Amino acid sequence: MTTFGTQFTSHFAIARYEDGTWQAPAIEPVAPLSLHPAAHVLHYASTCFEGFKAYRWSDGKARVFRLHDHVGRMQKSAASLRLPVPDADLLAGMVTGLVARHIDDIPEPPSSLYLRPTLIGTLENIGAAASPSSTALLYVLASPVGDYFTGGARPLKLLVDDERARSTEQLGSTKTGGNYAAALGPTLDAKAEFGVDQVLFCPHGDVQETGAANFLLISGEEVMTKPLDTSFLHGMTRASILALAADLGYRVVERDFTVAELLEKAKTHEAALSGTAACLAPVGTLVYRGEEIPVLDGGAGEHTTRLRKALQDVQYGLAPDTHGWLTEVG
Numbered sequence: 240m241t242t243f244g245t246q247f248t249s250h251f252a253i254a255r256y257e258d259g260t261w262q263a264p265a266i267e268p269v270a271p272l273s274l275h276p277a278a279h280v281l282h283y284a285s286t287c288f289e290g291f292k293a294y295r296w297s298d299g300k301a302r303v304f305r306l307h308d309h310v311g312r313m314q315k316s317a318a319s320l321r322l323p324v325p326d327a328d329l330l331a332g333m334v335t336g337l338v339a340r341h342i343d344d345i346p347e348p349p350s351s352l353y354l355r356p357t358l359i360g361t362l363e364n365i366g367a368a369a370s371p372s373s374t375a376l377l378y379v380l381a382s383p384v385g386d387y388f389t390g391g392a393r394p395l396k397l398l399v400d401d402e403r404a405r406s407t408e409q410l411g412s413t414k415t416g417g418n419y420a421a422a423l424g425p426t427l428d429a430k431a432e433f434g435v436d437q438v439l440f441c442p443h444g445d446v447q448e449t450g451a452a453n454f455l456l457i458s459g460e461e462v463m464t465k466p467l468d469t470s471f472l473h474g475m476t477r478a479s480i481l482a483l484a485a486d487l488g489y490r491v492v493e494r495d496f497t498v499a500e501l502l503e504k505a506k507t508h509e510a511a512l513s514g515t516a517a518c519l520a521p522v523g524t525l526v527y528r529g530e531e532i533p534v535l536d537g538g539a540g541e542h543t544t545r546l547r548k549a550l551q552d553v554q555y556g557l558a559p560d561t562h563g564w565l566t567e568v569g
């Protein structure tokens with residue numbers, strides 16, 4: 240399998256918002272888009288996206304994980320950017336239509352088909368910095384992807400940054416391009432200076448998340464993470480891990496915690512990052528003010544591994560889908 244995100248199915252799904260309404264979607268060969276150089280997205284970053292996966296089970300059918308929740312999150316992102324909000328049925332239909340067409344291109348678990356709905360503002364007006372885009376393009380790309388953990392779950396090293404924020408108060412829970420642009424510089428600087436994999440953004444000491452994944456503390460008794468607020472992205476993997484943890488008898492604690500508390504908890508808890516691409520990835524080391532702090536013994540923790548397997552078993556069809564997270568296609 241090639242590098243994550245560089246290989247695509249031959250076709251994608253596309254729909255336009257024009258004259259105040261969504262036009263009928265189509266499935267077309269993947270090809271360069273034609274955009275006016277004044278398009279709103281290119282100047283004022285009116286863009287949001289989603290990321291989730293479809294798995295092909297041994298019965299030959301595909302299962303899309305938490306499709307309707309991802310569609311709902313895309314609608315919230317679009318509304319927060321004042322972009323035309325795609326109808327839930329329109330977007331869900333574009334996804335399932337594309338998955339159905341490419342079912343034979345989905346590699347078997349632990350590989351999958353990564354789905355990337357994208358919405359961009361296409362209004363041709365460079366004077367529209369303070370106006371919404373009244374036209375838009377919605378499309379769904381599909382990309383066959385391999386297992387993130389090929390070669391084992393190498394524990395990650397994070398820089399704990401207690402000053403900078405990943406995003407802003409108003410866009411923290413919006414999956415929008417500008418947030419990744421904001422996190423890129425600090426993350427590259429931290430990689431170069433400290434050899435870390437990611438930055439854990441903790442503005443004013445409030446432990447939030449990394450550039451593209453949520454952060455959890457895990458012990459034999461509890462799973463602890465920040466409660467939902469507008470400062471960070473509400474991951475579907477986070478929500479799913481919390482639900483499965485509760486099923487397995489862990490105490491689920493959603494509360495704010497500080498960097499000081501995090502460093503203390505690193506002596507008794509495992510740490511992990513959650514997101515669609517990596518599922519639940521162990522964190523082995525924290526770097527804070529130039530000092531390296533191991534999380535427990537620095538290895539991949541047993542509870543992190545157990546919770547990841549519990550989620551993957553549902554996704555791969557090895558455990559029952561008791562929460563109704565899967566949409567069957569085919």
Ligand SMILES: *Cc1c(COP(=O)(O)O)cnc(C)c1O
Pocket residue numbers: 290414448449450451452453472473474475476477513514515516
């Ligand atoms: C997408 C994303 C996540 C993870 O969300 P999932 O729904 O679990 O894939 C977490 N943080 C950020 C900033 C993200 O963009």
